[in-house]
Amino acid sequence: MNIKEASEKTGVSSAAIRYYEKESLIPEIDRTEVGNRDIDDRIIRRITFVTQMRAAGMSIENLRRYIQLFDAQEDNTKEQKAILQEQLAVMEEKRDDLQSAIDHLNYKLNHFYDHMETTEEELRELERQHAEKKANQ
Amino acid sequence: MNIKEASEKTGVSSAAIRYYEKESLIPEIDRTEVGNRDIDDRIIRRITFVTQMRAAGMSIENLRRYIQLFDAQEDNTKEQKAILQEQLAVMEEKRDDLQSAIDHLNYKLNHFYDHMETTEEELRELERQHAEKKANQ
DNA sequence: CCTTGCCTTCAAGTGCACATTAAGGTCTAT
DNA sequence: ATAGACCTTAATGTGCACTTGAAGGCAAGG
Incomplete structure (x- = not known):
């Protein structure tokens, strides 16, 4: 090819x-x-x-x-696994950040304000979601 | 400040x-x-x-x-919502791609090969996951 | 009075991940 | 044999998202 x-x-x-x-x-x-x-x-x-x-x-x-x-x-299987696991952790964090942003946007869409500023109410909601997520771990 | x-x-x-x-x-x-x-x-x-x-x-x-x-x-609420929704779609796709990559890495970690190449077996597994995901939609 | 530490604007520099261009080689078809 | 479509390397350019540098202003402390 x-x-x-x-x-x-x-x-x-x-x-x-x-x-x-x-x-x-x-x-x-x-x-x-x-x-x-x-x-x-x-x-x-x-x-x-x-x-x-x-x-x-x-x-x-x-x-x-x-x-x-x-x-x-060389046999660096352990090290290889460690690196993969590290990358996995990075990716999972990225995914979770993305999910937070998605939740944030969904919230915006559901409570559509005159302005797009993050309101105190939203910040409280984000914190609530964060706490909930932590509780689920 | x-x-x-x-x-x-x-x-x-x-x-x-x-x-x-x-x-x-x-x-x-x-x-x-x-x-x-x-x-x-x-x-x-x-x-x-x-x-x-x-x-x-x-x-x-x-x-x-x-x-x-x-x-x-101006009142462009509709347009604003459309744009947010568009961005939401982009982000959800990104999250799903990330999830695929995470699944891929997890698979690698569970079936640890001598080499990190994506094997035929893995490709089949990825396709299976993809099909499953589609079925769930 | 002068250094320290913050601030300002504007211009130019940086790092990443390629994309593009230049100059040339090979193969196929007409 | 000349065009067209592929290929090669090496060097240079590009776009993004800032970062850094230059040149200067303002206020407090020694």
């Missing part, structure tokens, strides 16, 4: 795929005799992984750091 | 507060006799709103667009 097909398959631009390779977010890609990239499903899966982590807000720098750990042959 | 105190209260840098004012994400701030910004709780709430929407991934440009609508005195 050439880079254009890979781009269409993943939704990631050709330039971005080359960039990911250069930044070691994906493994070095095999080349044809004339030097063109020949992309297989293993690379596609790695690109997909990068896309998903990027969408989850992980920076290129952090992504490279722990992909390098994975690609190192 | 001066800008430094406001910065400490909101966690937004002084420069960013000035930037938000310039970009009309928050109202024009009152000044003291010598021209220093005098920030009250109304502004603090607006800054907090901006922070929350920014954290939810809304761009400065889009944020300004609809804050201008709110600040306009």
